[in-house]
Amino acid sequence: MKSNNKSTYTRTMKNYTGIVTATMLAVLITMVTLISSCKEDEGGEVPGGGELTITAIDPAKARIGEQVTITGTGFNPDYSQNEVKFYAGDDLTGGEATKIYETATLIKGTATSLVVEVPAKAQDGHIIVMANGEELESSMDFVVDTSIGNPVLTSLSPTNGYPGAEVVITGENFGESVEAIEVKFDEVVATISEVTNTTITTAVPEGMTEGEVQVNVSREGTAADKTLSYTVNKIPVDVKTAYWTATDGIYRGIISESGVIIIRLYADADENFGSANGIEVDVDGGQIYFSDQSNIFKAPINGEGPVELLYEGISSTGDIAIDKVSESVYFTARDSFKPVLTTNSYIIKGSLDGTQSLDTLYVFDRDFNPSSNQHEGPSPVSPKLYVANNKLYWTDRGKTLGVWEGSLDGTVEAKVLFDATDGLVGPSGITFDRESSKLFIADNGLSSGLESTIYVGNLNGEGDLETLVGPGDNVRAPSDMEIDTENGFVFWLNVTNENEMGETELNRASLDGEIVEVLFDDFNFANYFDLEIGEVLPE
Structure with missing residues (x-):
């Protein structure tokens, strides 16, 4: 009985095992079938399927950085798992030439195409594709296009201005030839003065109508991919010709119906004077009077020279003013640094022809401050004359901050008209209207971290100052002032960057x-600057 039971048990277990094995095999076959079915339903591609081939490179010639498409078979559908290399020259180390390849950036791809960017060191030659563990070198060559691409425009500087104003176009692929470039403001061709591969210096064509225009560039007939917007400003009416000094010379600016013209009349390096400082023009007499850091000069207003030295050896000269009635020139000066307790600043008078001895009208003490290692005290600047009333006016940004009044001969004690109690923080320029007896003040607060303002008040110093133009882009760091009473405008210089020196506008x-x-x-x-008030001389 025992043996029979055991035999029966054994057969039963075998039968059971066979059933389980058959069942598991059926389940496994079903799962494989389902997976295969899912793959087919999803339209997926199995990596590594098909032979690795390269059938085309399009385009077969392209520039560095441009995209090309490689067509073939056997690429990994996940394009990031492929690798494409471009021939990049030969390595001659060891005396034998070994080909060098540079890997390209993959942009996109499928199992039959790959889009890549031509790498920076690519040269003419084959390419290599690596996919699914295989590597294949193309039978066709790829050629690097070394010609300049189409012009590319990036920016304009500035983005607005008058006809005749200079404009710098920034971009790529301009070449180096002025003759090969054409710039148009809308359909009007502009004059080009300089070209580099990344910049074009041009000017707004004369006669352009105010408003927004499109600037377009072409090189040898090939146009840029886009245009840039530029605004032609409305030409101001009744503008006086202006003259100003800069570190590299003396300039004249003219605005007419045709646009803006800026000319450098005298260059400091050519005429042997230092950095030009103060300036005043005598239109009827045809002369410009100006100072550098230690001398007073005059020169013909037409810029044709010669430059004549009137006075020399004066320390730290500032702005100047002239009186044609008495044929006198007035200017400010200041002692250079000296290791003494007290130095001086001055208002000085000379003659327009330089033949008379200098006459010091006002002297101001400047005491040495050990803490700042500087002399501090009155620092007169920006003298203005009221000849008919025998009055001399100036500003002071030093210890005696304010707007001051004295006499043309220095016999009247100087008195302050407006100062810090009136709200001034850094008066740096003045002008006045004789008819209305109004005084205009350029108050520069930038160096003190304060706001700047153009004020107007009474010429006799009575009453309060009123704001003519408040703080803002036009009054960032104002200095010097002039007036055109004929057309009813006051003018001032304004530094537009973060400090009181640099980019300037009038x-x-x-x-x-x-x-x-x-x-x-x-x-x-x-x-400093001056306006041409009087007869306009011919060019």
Whole structure:
């Protein structure tokens, strides 16, 4: 009985095992079938399927950085798992030439195409594709296009201005030839003065109508991929010719119906004077009077020279003013640093022909401050004359901060008209209207971390100052002032960058402050200026 039971048990277990094995095999076959079915339903591609081939490179000639498409079979559908290399020259180390290949950036791809970017060191030659553990070198060559690509425009500087104003176009693929480049403002061809591969220096064509225009560039007939917008500003009415000094010479700016013209009349390096500083013009006499750091000069207003030295050896000369009635020149000066307790600043008078001895009208003490290692005290600048009333005016940004009044002969004790109690923080320029007896002040607060303002007050110093033009882009760091009473405008210089030296513009405002506009801009390190009031001389 025992043996029979055991035999029966054994057969039963075998039968059971066979059933389980058959069942598991059926389940496994079903799972494989389902997986295969899912793959087919999803339209997926099995990596490594098909022979690795390269049938085409399109385009077969392209520039560095451009995209090409490689067509073939056997690529990994996940394009990032492929690798494409371009021939990049030979390594001659060891005396034998070994080909070098540079890996390209993959952009996109499928199992039959790969889009890549031509690498920086690519040269003419074959390419290599690596996919699914295989590697294949193309039978066809790829050629690197070394010609310049189409012009590419990036920016304009500035983005607005008057006809005649200089404009710098920044971009790529301009070449180096002025003759090969054409610049148009809308359909008007502009004059080009300089070309590099990345910049074009041009000017707004004369006669352009105000408003927004499109600037387009072409090189040898090939146009840029886009245009850039530029705004032609409305030409201001009744603009006086302006003259200003800068670190590299003396300039004249003219705005007419045809646009802006800026000319450097005298270059310091050519005429043997230092950095030009103060300036005043005598239109009827045809002369410009100006100072550098230690001398007083005059020169013909037409820029044709010669430059004549009137006075020399004066320390730290500032702005100047002239009186044609008495044929006198007035200017400010200051002792250079000396290791003494007290130095001086001055207002000095000379003659327009330089034949008379200098006459010191006012002397101001400047005491040495050990903490700052500087002399501190009155620092008169920006003298202005009221000849009919025998009055001399100036500003002071030093210890005796304010606007001051004295006499043309220095016999009247100087008195302050407006100072810090009136809200001034850094008066740096003045002008006045004789008819209305109004005084205009350029108050520069930038160096003190304060706001700047153009004020108007009474010429006799009575009453309060009123704001003509408040703080803002036009009044960032104002200095020097002039007035055009014929057309009703006051003018001032304005530094536009973060400090009080650098990029400068000439602004003006109507006498009621309703109109504020930039006349000339984008010139550097302007110090003082003057307007051409009187007969305009021919060129």
